[in-house]
Amino acid sequence: MLLKEITIQNYRKFKNESFSMADDITLLAGANNSGKTSMINLIASIMQNGKTPFYISDIPVSLSKQWVDEVYDTFICCFSKYEDKLSTVERIVSKLFSTESSSLKCDLIIPATSIRFKIDYYENDDIRKFADFIMDLNPNNKSFYFEYSFQPTNISFGQALEDNYKKLYARYKKIQSLEDPTSKVEQFKEVILSIYEASILEKCYFSDSNYLDKVEIEVSTFRRLFNFKYINAGRPLDDQSNGNFKSLSKNMVELATHNEKLGALLEDLPDQILSPIQDAKIIDEVRAASVTGLSNAIKTIAKASGGNTGSMILNIDINEETITSLLNQITNTKYQYEGYVLNEASQGLGYSNMIYILLQLETYKRRIDPLLVNLFVIEEPESHMHPQMQRIFGKYLKDYYLQKKIQGLITTHSGEMVRITEMKNLRVSRPLNHLESKIYDFSTFKKSLSGDTTLDTFYDWFYEIGFSDIVFADRVILYEGDTERLLIRKLLTLDTYEELNQKYIAYVQVGGAYAHKYSKVINFLKIKTLILTDLDYKKDAATVEAVEESETTNATINSYYGESKGKKSPTVLDLYKWKEKGENELFGGLALVSFQGETEQYARTLEEAMLSKFYKFNVLEKKDRNFWIQQRIADKLIYTVPNPVKPKRDDSNTDEKYSIRDIVKHTENKKTDFMYSVILKGLIEKMLPNYIKEGLEWLQK
Incomplete structure (x- = not known):
């Protein structure tokens, strides 16, 4: 199962953008503020557990502003009828929603924010977990289509309007009472937008290839189709012994537990630790001490609860889970170098970042499920790395994804990461203006060159030399x-x-x-x-x-x-x-x-x-040789004045006039010196x- 295409509609800077996914690694490159991080965060929220955070600010500002400006008169008109709360709410909802259905094909509702996923499978793939989502019975179509959307229904919008009715009505009364209500109009519109935000529902559908015929499914059902891992740019890297740090140590312990010998050891370790503790009667002593130490408190509580409070004791519970936790606490990552042992933090964040990502990848590889869409996303793997290290690590990552058959999506603003990625695997997010960005899919660009071998070869060469500079x-x-x-x-x-x-x-x-x-x-x-x-x-x-x-x-x-x-x-x-x-x-x-x-x-x-x-x-105009020599001295410019041609024996005249073209021709090997002097x-x-x-x-x- 492979994720083959993602389409994002009406989300922040993206109005309607699609890009294909490579079978191995897809690189999404873009400068800061091009929208790539917010898009990846949205995809991560959708594919992971929990309610996806979604706000009115996630809708393109041009759409939300246009909508609130359009519906403002509708709200004012409905409030001017001076009906009771429920009647006013019902009137507004009926104006905005043309029918009682939730099809939402109404001009007075902001177009839905949606993310569409096209998932492909091969002939020999086991599709048992996807079989229920086949919409097209054409045997040649080996794709599944899902849509995840954010939009209100008439019911959710009506409920949010009821909840905020008092606040909205107060703004309306202010507008009516002021000669210049401009500021209050804006406040009124802000409340309308907050109502819209409160009414937004997240829904998921499977559909046909045109995303027209859709069947709603549970969000949790959709998420169970993915084995998704996301490493964001804010990953912890320090090996500190306080709190939640020691990130490399914990990841190495987790990875090590997959080793068969260590796994067997961990199974036996609780009994081996518990046996001497029991022989020394430590558990009995702990229990006795806990009863003695808490006896006064227990008696007091018992009186308040009718004397039904049982005895409270401390117990020692040693099992595989507690042993692993202990290993996490007492294990530290060290670097061995020429007989010296260095702490994790001694290596710098760039190196720690690289090790952290590799540990996550290695752990993820062991959890790949062929029945699911397996996707590993890394945000800015080049963080804390100098350019040469970025290049080496980027090439290693590329090879790793290929060898382990992991489908991945990597975001970057590193030219080195772009250079080591094939053009057909590159996607570029570029801002068109402050409010809108576009995604450029270079797999389509590469295909457009396939008919011209010379041009195709040229771009392969150019891609390795200077293409990354153009991307950003x-x-x-x-x-x-x-x-x-x-x-x-x-x-x-x-x-x-x-x-x-x-x-x-x-x-x-x-x-x-x-x-x-x-x-x-x-x-x-x-x-x-x-x-x-x-x-x-x-x-x-x-x-x-x-x-x-x-x-x-x-x-x-x-x-x-x-x-x-x-x-x-x-x-x-x-x-x-x-x-x-x-x-x-x-x-x-x-x-x-x-x-x-x-x-x-x-x-x-x-x-x-x-x-x-x-x-x-x-x-073309010629000047005497002396003119050029005098000007060169006066202006302190570096250029070459030609030497005169030696006259023949029978000709005593010497042509010593030179044009600018003559001067430049004789300065051919000193052009850089000439420019420096300028x-x-x-x-x-x-x-x-x-x-x-x-x-x-x-x-x-």
Whole structure:
């Protein structure tokens, strides 16, 4: 039995989100405040014993606000009839609930919060515990469908309204008596919402595949179908001897009791301990002492109760349970290292966290029941671990789940955990705004690549290199080289880009030949992305006319232009116009391809654009060699001025004029040094090309 799909509707930040579950381990990644923890806590509450805590705040705030605003007039209208309490309650309930049934298909009730579970089985699985929940008799359908919902009925809502009627009616009277009742209106609405919360009932159903034909079952019946274990992020780790700590010691004792030899020993141990105690007549002495010590108190109590109080004694009861408890109290986890014995707490929380999780997994493995859905959930296993340890432990966890055939769900905000997980097993929770999040199922993304071997291979490679940064990012910047990275990093420390610097930005270094391959993931994750690339037209284009007629060799620009305009080989002039019209903004505003435009004065690279901006002439214009030498000394910039070409014997003239392009060409091996000199001399704003400035301003919006 395997849990194959979970759908969450109208719960906190999730309006209607589904994600599939892998047969082995599913990784749910997301930044803080993306909703993953609250969702896992809800699933844990549903699958474990006890009433699931559910509050009005668990309903998406947009839904609850819309509902209370809509029904406000209904409540006011019903109260204005000045009928008695029961009549008013009945009138309100009849307005909100169209029928006496609990089908709840009524516009004046907040759509139910529901969690749906699709459970699959294989041909050779024993389904005796699930057989009663078969809705579809199609032999090809090997799935069970369950829905767990939270919503009031007309009866529960009416009862809650009766219980809070006095408070609500008092708010109504205040509204009627004030000239400006704004604040009291809000208080009135708050009471309505509290009534709604008090009336919410949790119910469980099994259903057909469309979740339309449903049969209610007991909540306890549903929970008995799962063997569920949940380790939350707030797990205790210290090995303290006080209170409820010594977590590793207790777990190791519990695990050790499954050992056959130790189990047999524990069975015999009570008798072995009890025998010498009996021989020494310790039990008789304890009983006698207890009677003597309590005799006065017993006599006093006996008088008050008619003399019918029996004698009270202390007794010694030694059994397997008390021996295990004793082992828990007297046993401590130690680490042996080169002849030294260290306490549990000496190893640090990261190590203790790892051992604790492994002990829980090993204990759980022994309790797996093939007749149930076995699911082991770990919240943020990377807690207290440094990145390398996260990676090693994450890989071990992955292998462990596979070897032991345990289905698991792990939540994380660790890039290392993402890297060691296959893309098809990754699910990502991302906030769309402050009120809503979406879950992206990368098993579907991976399937979408299956028809393109080249792209599929590219994403396998990219996944291991830089994909995890994109998963958690608010914004993405794709750039070409080290100089771009240095420039952008420094720029984002400026006050101008303070708002952008507060966001989590993924910096992905990628050449112009590959940047366009990121289109699919940008579109899939709906993440705002700036693509900084070079115009890269032919280097030998030495005149304005030649430049404008030249074609770019940049595969990314050609690809995006071709998709936008239907022309595969645009000229530089075509690209200038494309950019000027804003057509380089792609995917409905998700991405911007930013490259050197007309304002960069025919520059084809970043360095050319920077020097052109600083010296205020185009990259084709030539200057005397002495000009470049003097400027380099004055500005203290690092770039190479070419040496003059030696003249032939019959030619005494030497061409000593060089363009910006010549300077950049000869500085090819010192690009990083050039950028360092720009930054260290504080010239970064004066030399900032417009195409980068415009791109960052777009990304900041």
